Amino acid sequence: MTRESIDPGAVLARVGRPGDGAVAFFAGVVRNENEGRAVSGMEYEGYDEMAREELAAIVAEAAERAGGGRIAAVHRLGSLAVGEVSVAIAVSAPHRAEAFDAARYIIEQIKKRLPVWKREHYLDRDAEWLEGHLPVVEAERG
Amino acid sequence: MTRESIDPGAVLARVGRPGDGAVAFFAGVVRNENEGRAVSGMEYEGYDEMAREELAAIVAEAAERAGGGRIAAVHRLGSLAVGEVSVAIAVSAPHRAEAFDAARYIIEQIKKRLPVWKREHYLDRDAEWLEGHLPVVEAERG
């Protein structure tokens, strides 16, 4: 979790080992429109301490899926302009299926579980909290 | 198709539009081992002119799948050391499913169709052409 601008190249550079033949990467970027409305920016609010722990848990789960691959995942908080990176995930693994699968797993879990909320700001000066996902509480975690 | 070293950050920087909320990226990297043998490097040979055309065709097919996303794809030829990038693919698209799907499509099609061959060099000084995929000739392309 960071309030600094995310550099995708730097996130990519954090993965890769001599035995890894594949690197998969995903970045989320603030779009200039959503459902037909012109967007001027996005404000990310997070429950920082919990988000940090939850992101670490998601990464650990993904590492298991990636056969011990190396993983870097960063999520931005604060006010972002259109085109800025909100989340960046890099995974290196021996083979491509594992790398893609782990990167995809992390972004899907982030969207399901990470305690982060976003308020979209529109060019007409209106703003709205975006509809999100209600986290599912698993029995063994309660 | 290039004989120069591939910089993943530069490939990433070639995609992204104001309406794209997702960037997916894949890189293939020369591993230090394969099926238990210590690898010293990989030699990529290509049918340059055809590979260039075939890669452009694959990218065009992927662009259709990505809903008009922006795509960059580069494949290396020549002698690569362990850790060097052999292929890099970046896709930006409005949403993540399209971006992941297009990136995955490109690498799978590259492995099926791109007229490129690789000869693995081993630490014991032996070398071998790697087993590949026989391209399937579709009726309408014959």
Added chain:
Amino acid sequence: MAVRADRDRPVDITVLLFAAHRELAGGRADTVVTLPERATVDVLLAELRARGGEWASLPSRAAVAVNRRYASGDTVLYEGDEVALIPPVAGG
């Protein structure tokens, strides 16, 4: 018997609020709820809902984290627990 006396004491639970929930509370990032000893997350949610107005809509749209982990409704709350209402999340 000091132990028995402690067990009957109500506990003050500070609830962290985020995003739309924070705005429900007039922009405040936390609110204190006094609960009976050994009250559960469900009891806490009922207390908040009992405040009426916009609060009434809370429980059906909120998950809860206790000490930074998602917790089910029957989780018992103790003095000092960090309880957070988690509105539907929208990261990424």
Added chain:
Amino acid sequence: MAVRADRDRPVDITVLLFAAHRELAGGRADTVVTLPERATVDVLLAELRARGGEWASLPSRAAVAVNRRYASGDTVLYEGDEVALIPPVAGG
């Protein structure tokens, strides 16, 4: 009739060879095959296979590109076509 005479002429097809196939040909990147007019890709492959030795194993493991596009066995070859044997590919 000049046209009829041309139609009976054999064509020389230059075949590009890559990777393991190139090594079959002693490291040469191409080989010339003389074919009857309107011969197909399958006829070309049969001609190569008829060279014997390692060449005999070629057709079962090679795709063919004509003018830089994958082509089926019944594609007719013309003078000036760029024909390439494509061993199983291994890019990426």
